Amino acid sequence: xxxxxxxxxxxxxxxxxxxxxxxxxxxxxxxxxxxxxxxxxxxxxxxxxxxxxxxxxxxxxxxxxxxxxxxxxxxxxxxxxxxxxxxxxxxxxxxxxxxxxxxxxxxxxxxxxxxxxxxxxxxxxxxxxxxxxxxxxxxxxxxxxxxxxxxxxxxxxxxxxxxxxxxxxxxxxxxxxxxxxxxxxxxxxxxxxxxxxxxxxxxxxxxxxxxxxxxxxxxxxxxxxxxxxxxxxxxxxxxxxxxxxxxxxxxxxxxxxx
Amino acid sequence: xxxxxxxxxxxxxxxxxxxxxxxxxxxxxxxxxxxxxxxxxxxxxxxxxxxxxxxxxxxxxxxxxxxxxxxxxxxxxxxxxxxxxxxxxxxxxxxxxxxxxxxxxxxxxxxxxxxxxxxxxxxxxxxxxxxxxxxxxxxxxxxxxxxxxxxxxxxxxxxxxxxxxxxxxxxxxxxxxxxxxxxxxxxxxxxxxxxxxxxxxxxxxxxxxxxxxxxxxxxxxxxxxxxxxxxxxxxxxxxxxxxxxxxxxxxxxxxxxxxxxxxxxxxxxxxxxxxxxxxxxxxxxxxxxxxxxxxxxxxxxxxxxxxxxxxxxxxxxxxxxxxxxxxxxxxxxxxxxxxxxxxxxxxxxxxxxxxxxxxxxxxxxxxxxxxxxxxxxxxxxxx
Numbered sequence: 001x002x003x004x005x006x007x008x009x010x011x012x013x014x015x016x017x018x019x020x021x022x023x024x025x026x027x028x029x030x031x032x033x034x035x036x037x038x039x040x041x042x043x044x045x046x047x048x049x050x051x052x053x054x055x056x057x058x059x060x061x062x063x064x065x066x067x068x069x070x071x072x073x074x075x076x077x078x079x080x081x082x083x084x085x086x087x088x089x090x091x092x093x094x095x096x097x098x099x100x101x102x103x104x105x106x107x108x109x110x111x112x113x114x115x116x117x118x119x120x121x122x123x124x125x126x127x128x129x130x131x132x133x134x135x136x137x138x139x140x141x142x143x144x145x146x147x148x149x150x151x152x153x154x155x156x157x158x159x160x161x162x163x164x165x166x167x168x169x170x171x172x173x174x175x176x177x178x179x180x181x182x183x184x185x186x187x188x189x190x191x192x193x194x195x196x197x198x199x200x201x202x203x204x205x206x207x208x209x210x211x212x213x214x215x216x217x218x219x220x221x222x223x224x225x226x227x228x229x230x231x232x233x234x235x236x237x238x239x240x241x242x243x244x245x246x247x248x249x250x251x252x253x254x255x256x257x258x
Numbered sequence: 259x260x261x262x263x264x265x266x267x268x269x270x271x272x273x274x275x276x277x278x279x280x281x282x283x284x285x286x287x288x289x290x291x292x293x294x295x296x297x298x299x300x301x302x303x304x305x306x307x308x309x310x311x312x313x314x315x316x317x318x319x320x321x322x323x324x325x326x327x328x329x330x331x332x333x334x335x336x337x338x339x340x341x342x343x344x345x346x347x348x349x350x351x352x353x354x355x356x357x358x359x360x361x362x363x364x365x366x367x368x369x370x371x372x373x374x375x376x377x378x379x380x381x382x383x384x385x386x387x388x389x390x391x392x393x394x395x396x397x398x399x400x401x402x403x404x405x406x407x408x409x410x411x412x413x414x415x416x417x418x419x420x421x422x423x424x425x426x427x428x429x430x431x432x433x434x435x436x437x438x439x440x441x442x443x444x445x446x447x448x449x450x451x452x453x454x455x456x457x458x459x460x461x462x463x464x465x466x467x468x469x470x471x472x473x474x475x476x477x478x479x480x481x482x483x484x485x486x487x488x489x490x491x492x493x494x495x496x497x498x499x500x501x502x503x504x505x506x507x508x509x510x511x512x513x514x515x516x517x518x519x520x521x522x523x524x525x526x527x528x529x530x531x532x533x534x535x536x537x538x539x540x541x542x543x544x545x546x547x548x549x550x551x552x553x554x555x556x557x558x559x560x561x562x563x564x565x566x567x568x569x570x571x572x573x574x575x576x577x578x579x580x581x582x583x584x585x586x587x588x589x590x591x592x593x594x595x596x597x598x599x600x601x602x603x604x605x606x607x608x609x610x611x612x613x614x615x616x617x618x619x620x621x622x623x624x625x626x627x628x629x630x631x632x633x634x635x636x637x638x639x640x641x
Contacts, residue, residue, distance in 0.1 A: 083604075084302035097600045101523075118600075127445050133384035134373040153373050154296075154366015157384055159306045163446030165599035169306060169366065171297035190295035191366030248445040 050124065050143035051198055052225035052253040053212070054232050054241065055117050057095075059219035062115070067211035067220070068092070071196075074210045076187045078170075078177035085171035089196040090119040090211055095258075098244060111258070117220075119211075120145060120166040120196035121244060121252030128158035128167065137193070143225070143253055144198045152192040159193060163245050164252075167195045225253060259407055262636035263629040269481065270632070277625040284618010287611045288363065296366055299612040304604040305595045309588075309616050310364035316466075316587035317353045317360070317623075318437040319459060321394060323467020324350035325430035326497050327490075332423050338493055341638065342486040345478070346471055347402035348630040350430075353467075354395035356623035361388075363615050383440045390433045397426045402630075410637045434459045441594065449527035449594040452515075458508035459586075464501035465556075466582035468494050469575035474631075476572055484635045495571060499559035502578055506553060509585075530603070531593040538603045541593065544584050552581030
């Protein structure tokens, strides 16, 4: 093989590799982990999507924990049975705890006892990603506030910054506290922070988030907030809804019908 | 020069041995924390920072207070501070070192600490804090050591030390401002979300740090027969008194804004700390002890007839350090987490492991300070 041919092959090889790498980085459709949008109503422009959720608290069944059980199983969220080292991605809070600045006087007893599903709000202006010193938590191109468990140094600044208590730290090894191991999502180590990821691993397969899918009352809706024709936007337009602590300017992507 | 720290009396070696024992205790407790996780501390989901971050916050103030001797000596040519300036600089070095160790002890994954430098994130205040704290440690260590080395040889210090010392002055303000910004920029933590936090941090730092420096000169006078001078002490006492006054003024403004505005979120943490909230009042006696001791100490330091007497001066400085240690090293950090974002009140109690690690880090800082000051005094007294 003469020098020119060898050179050509080497350069072509490098060029092809670089091309694939660049395409995966620049064009989300070429990425190895991509969100297949075909199952959703409309195809949003890459980089312009903002996933959001609408929780209809009127439909949410009293005492029902289907979505919590399903989410925590699928994502290998440990259960230590004590609140000090608790790890949780989605849970039920009292109405006043979820909306502490909402009106508190002379409420109907229904509202006073209403349980509200709470999870990471995937804020458009997240204080947690701002506080993170290593970019271990970051806002993705589709609006999801994501975690890199391999980069997190466990400083817990994001926990202090989150106004919603949506972040949990692994105070001890989570693996012994898993009753059944789910192959759907990796387990974590002790010493890192975790939280709801809006099921980005399911969105990549074109599936709805586990909580949305598992709700027997169909109380949860999921879709692209940036698409005016999406189901979630239609519902937001036709219902009176609330976001948690809107006065902080975090612009949560989770909305509530009370 | 460091070899001078290897020659000492029996008392000196007994003190070093005691510190080494405490360091050993701290290391064994830290090994336990490393193998079991941070769950061995009193921290949890709701109170996610505890003693470690609180000690860090207090010690940044101690480090920053070196400026109270560097500034008058180098910028205003106050000869009274000539013997104490190195004590201030070396106190800053050991305090900055302890700050970094406390941050490291608080990390879930300390083995990944270099990620802060590998993925620099200017939007994160932690990134800036790591920068300024490391910078401050080295500025003080290098300039202090170089000036001391020149003094040993009986020559004037190298010309490059001057700009470095001048740089340390604004740098001292920066370390505590950035530390305040760690807290003051977090939405929904209302005890911290206040513009007065940085000024208050500086005021409390200059009060407690200066008082600590005065106490160290008394200790050195007694154990090493090294007197930094009555004049230096009384000048520092005045600085400490005014800084303490400013600190309590700022605390008062916090109370006014919270309770006059009557906004629940602004009041709750202060209520929890000073009066108790919904039956939870673990810090109430401590916080009032802090306020009363602090105010009385400032009063004593303000009175010329009292601060001239060593006993009163020692008592007042001890009181002021204790007061600000409770306020910053306990109340401020833990109080900021109550109530939690979900309106829960969770109490926090440090564990034995956590306290052992804390004690161990203090012992490391004291050992470094001891070695540095031993060297400095040996040079200054030409042993």
